[in-house]
Amino acid sequence: MNIHAIRTTLRTAALCGAALALSTGCNKKADNTLNFTNAINTYYSAHPACLWSDPIKFPVQADTSDNSKTSGYDALVDQGLLVRTTAEKKKFIIASKQVNNYDLSDKGRSVWTADTTQPGYGNFCYGHRKVSSIDSSIPTTDAVGATTQIAYHYNIPDAAGWASAAETQTAYPALQTELAAPQNAQATLTNTSNGWQVSSAKSLNTSTNAGKIVE
Template identity: 80%
Template structure:
């Protein structure tokens, strides 16, 4: 009889613990790792990682003697995102120079993310951040309006094939860094009526490459 009572007590305790855990997990306003991860992933599902820091417009023209420009665009030609034609551009009445014209290919148009605020402008976006770990967060509460600073690591598991190609990563070195291993970043989260949401975000590393930066 005593052993049955003990077993009943254990089952009851386990059930209560499970209910408490589920209640906390389902509470989007609770200050916990699960909710922080969900908020950051949700934010980046609508903010993909893109090739250039600012939207660009095609077609563009580059002097063939400007290798820093042409090599970047040529890498995208190699991946089928751009098409290249050559031409001569007059600079004086009796002089001219060789230029390359670059425009979106059919494949490029399919991969293009248009900028809704600037007709004709856009970017090549290649994937979305996914949180791999929440490393730390500043003290906060589950009250509406509360904020917390979250440090985390992320990767980009859905990276487009053109972004992982050696030619593209040589032209845009930050791509290789961004996609090689989990990266660290920070975000400010605010507790709203719909749960935790990202109010500002930034990468810990800065982007670099000749013609463009990696952006969120």
């Protein structure tokens, strides 16, 4: 076989291989790890992880003698997200107690995620989860309407600086856990005409102090 024929054969093989890889990679309905990962990451790109399990409305008031209530807010004051003022609140006619008032700072308002269902309520969201590994999946098909259960690990590579600060993580231990290492999670995926999509997802970190996903 002459050199021209060899080059033609190699070029044809390369083109065929590229076409096969392209067709496989572009098939969003195929039941494979790449599509499962893309589906979960796409879901999380629109659903950031937030600090509190339920939205909060500011301003809030906390008794200075109750460290369990003030420590979390004080950590956010340290990060410039809240402003703190002190006041006295009357308990009885002749008695009062010292309280702290907390409200959003200008910096806090700039990163505040408002709850569209409850005017005035919102959350501090600190990043987006991203799949680090697909650990297992229930056998399925590439047919539209097929479903599968996925077990996977995720991390949060874009975590906000205030969430990574030592003061914040001390006040919110679950946040420290969430950002420390890849976390376990599960998701149910459904195959649609546009490819695999998440129908439900949940973290296996059960603490209620961090990790809320904004819907």
